[in-house]
Amino acid sequence: MFAYRIDQNEDEVVVVFEGDLDIDSSEVLEEDILPVVSEYPNIRLNFGEVYFVDSSGIGLIIRTVDELREGGRSVKIQNVRPEVLEVFELLQIREILGEEVFE
Amino acid sequence: MSILIVDDSMMNLAYFKQVLSEAGYSAIETASSAEQALERLGMSGGRVPRKAAAFDLILLDIVMPDMDGIEACRLIKECPPYTDLPIIFLTGDRRHFKEAFGAGGMDFIEKGAPEYELLARVQSAIRLKKETDIRKSREIGLVKELQLAKRVQKTVLPPPMIEPGIEIHAQYIQSDEVSGDMFYWTRIDDKRCGVMLIDVAGHGLSSALISMSVRSLLDGMVKRISDPSEVCLELNKQVCSLFGGSRDSIYLTAIYLLIDQEAREIRYFNAGHPPGLFFQTDRKAHYLENTGVPLGIRKTIEGASGVFHYEGSGKILLYTDGLVETPRQSIRAGIGQLEQYASRIRYLPNDRFTEKLAVLGQGKSDDVCIVSIQLN
Numbered sequence: 376m377f378a379y380r381i382d383q384n385e386d387e388v389v390v391v392f393e394g395d396l397d398i399d400s401s402e403v404l405e406e407d408i409l410p411v412v413s414e415y416p417n418i419r420l421n422f423g424e425v426y427f428v429d430s431s432g433i434g435l436i437i438r439t440v441d442e443l444r445e446g447g448r449s450v451k452i453q454n455v456r457p458e459v460l461e462v463f464e465l466l467q468i469r470e471i472l473g474e475e476v477f478e
Numbered sequence: 479m480s481i482l483i484v485d486d487s488m489m490n491l492a493y494f495k496q497v498l499s500e501a502g503y504s505a506i507e508t509a510s511s512a513e514q515a516l517e518r519l520g521m522s523g524g525r526v527p528r529k530a531a532a533f534d535l536i537l538l539d540i541v542m543p544d545m546d547g548i549e550a551c552r553l554i555k556e557c558p559p560y561t562d563l564p565i566i567f568l569t570g571d572r573r574h575f576k577e578a579f580g581a582g583g584m585d586f587i588e589k590g591a592p593e594y595e596l597l598a599r600v601q602s603a604i605r606l607k608k609e610t611d612i613r614k615s616r617e618i619g620l621v622k623e624l625q626l627a628k629r630v631q632k633t634v635l636p637p638p639m640i641e642p643g644i645e646i647h648a649q650y651i652q653s654d655e656v657s658g659d660m661f662y663w664t665r666i667d668d669k670r671c672g673v674m675l676i677d678v679a680g681h682g683l684s685s686a687l688i689s690m691s692v693r694s695l696l697d698g699m700v701k702r703i704s705d706p707s708e709v710c711l712e713l714n715k716q717v718c719s720l721f722g723g724s725r726d727s728i729y730l731t732a733i734y735l736l737i738d739q740e741a742r743e744i745r746y747f748n749a750g751h752p753p754g755l756f757f758q759t760d761r762k763a764h765y766l767e768n769t770g771v772p773l774g775i776r777k778t779i780e781g782a783s784g785v786f787h788y789e790g791s792g793k794i795l796l797y798t799d800g801l802v803e804t805p806r807q808s809i810r811a812g813i814g815q816l817e818q819y820a821s822r823i824r825y826l827p828n829d830r831f832t833e834k835l836a837v838l839g840q841g842k843s844d845d846v847c848i849v850s851i852q853l854n
Contacts, residue, residue, distance in 0.1 A: 395805065398680065427805040430679035434727030437775060458808045465799075465809065466731070466750045467771045 377403060381411055388415040393424040396432035404435060413446060423454035433466050440472050451478050479604060480505040480532050484515040484547070485539040485568060490589070494537060494568070494596070501597050507533075512542055512550035521557055530559035534607045535600060537587070539568045540578060548574070548581045555582030562610045564603040624655035624683075631656055631686060634693050636663050638829065643739045644671060645828045645852040649836035651800075657845035658685025658730070659798045662696050669740040672700040672709075675849050676732040677751065677798040679772075688728060691720060706736050710747040710770060711781040717774035729774035733766065733796055737851070744794075747783045749773050752799050752809070755817055757824045758792035763817050766794075793824050793831065794851040800844030801835070828852035 377394040390408055394400075412418050420439075428436070440450045455463060455477075463469070469477060481503055483494050491508045498506055509515040513522065515536070520527030536554070540547040547567060554560045567578045570589040578586065584606075585599050632650070639646040648661050658678030665671050676692060678685040695716055703709055713732065721728040731750040738744070748754065750772030753765040769782045795816075802812030816838070823834050832850045839846030 429805075430677070430731075430799070431681075434679050434729060438727045458806065461809050462803075465752060465768070467768060471771050471775055 379403065379408060381408070383415070386415065387417040387419065388412050389419040389421055391421040391424060395427040395429075396425055396435065397427070397429045398431040400432065401435050404439060409439065409442070413443060413448065415448070417449045417451075418443060419451045419453055421454050422452060422456065422459060425459055426456060428459050428462055430466075433462070433468065436468065437471055440476060450476060452476050453478050479503060479534050480507070481535045481537065481600070481604075482507050482509060482515060482518060482533045483537045484509045484512065484542075484550070485537075486510055486542040487539070490539065490568070497593050497596060498600065503600075512538075512545035512547065515550060516553065519554065519557070519560065521553065526557055527559055530563070533563060534604050536563060536565045537568055537600075538565050538583070540571070540574045541569075548577050551578070551581040551583055562607065562614065564607050566599060566603055621655075627683075627686065628652065628655045631660075631690065634690070635661065639663060639665070639671070643854050644737065645854075646671075646673060647829045647832045647850055647852075649832045649839070649846075649848040651836060651839045651842075651846040651848075653681065653800070653843055653845050656683060656686035657681065658689045659800070659845045659847040660689040660693055661796075661847055661849050662693065662700075663849075664697065664700060666701060666704050666736075669738055670704065671737045671739070672704060672734065673737065673796070673849065673851060674700070674732060674734040675751070675796045675798065675847060676730050677800075677845075677847070678730040679728070681845065684726075688721065688730070692717065692730065704736055706734055706745045706747040706783040707781045709734055709736075710749060710773070710783065711779065714749075714773040714776075714779050714781075718777050721774060722777070727775070729772045731772045731799075735766075735794065735796075735851070737853070739853075741787075742789065743785065743787050745783055745785045747781070752797065752802060752813060755795040755820060756786070756788075756792060757795070757821060758788060759790050763821060788853055791852070791854045793820075793828070794853070795820050795835070796847075796849040796851075797835075798845065798847045800842050800846040801839050801848065803844065805843075 377400040380391045382389040390412055443450045483491055485491050495506050509518055516522050519531050538547045538551060551565050564584045567583045567586040568589060569586055585603060587596050587599055646663050661675045663673040678688045699709060699712055733748045733751040733754055735744055735746045746766055747769045748766055749770050753767045756764040769784050770779055802816050803809050804812060823831060828850050832848050835848050
């Protein structure tokens, strides 16, 4: 199960993900979420309600952040749960995306 | 398009046959009893035919002497070659409907109904049968292809290495028919071996394609450059150049060990892979943690590597994340549990050791690979 909520204000948008981030989430992320958030200069991805990210999900996160930043957007990832953080650390997302993405 | 009409009334048989012939259905057969129908289907005496007789539809009367249509329908639907063969009941009595549908009938035609109704129902039943046939044969073809692909994939895996100073065994547990996990080892020269385990992100066919293409590079690469830092850089370069143009994020995690039996030294890289576990006699497990990021994500990477030495005998356990990952639970806890269990059974012969660990990998949703290197 994967769902999301988008909170927008003037120059910032917060996407709150809910559920598992895996291969099935990619369509939602690319077709529904990206077009909306890429209108904003500052984007926060809130992982507070994400309990599992698999290897495809990791690829998805990296691609999403890369694409948004290539488009000149600032992206932050926040509220990562401990069990998901372990997977991030194993796959070294910090090293890949840079410390500045995490808060 | 072949239709079997079953009715004990000759008049009914002649009527239905005529209506269907006039509508263009040419291959029409008739049976005047349920028993005769079963015989046409190769089912008399309770036999199960190896191949289905070529019917696309049965029109079946319900009230017949001896065996009735409902019983015949039940028998036909229970017979594996005919589970998808549509059966339409011919009836004049609605009281039979509940039982008739319960027996597996897909539709009914009331005797005396107008011709167009008969033809419409026959047409839609036959269309459904054709579609089911096409889908089934595609599915069967796909399953065969996958099984073949699985065998092909297994043929590239190396057989166990059993030599005086070193033994390597592995277990390969596929969740789908094919997987993106792959292990590889080779003797580089008299004193050195290279051992690699990779896990392509994602599952199934696409991951398997990627892992097979990476596999084809390894022999040349490992024998030419062998040093882990350089193998890591080269492998990353190759994966980026092969798949960098894809819109999907394609990457893999890998762990590679270069074992020097003379110097009793192991150099390794671990690119985003779960830590290898090194068990030496009477010591706590040593974790072969990450030395760098997964391969194929960034064009430029550092290519760092680690090194350690060993004395006496020991085992090095490599595995893919499927063995330790349970969705929504801590993967570090999973690794800890694996360490505990593996530590307890570490004195088993190497092949038994991997077999015992493979039991942990059964029934997981992910692919699992386990490689164990026994150093003496």
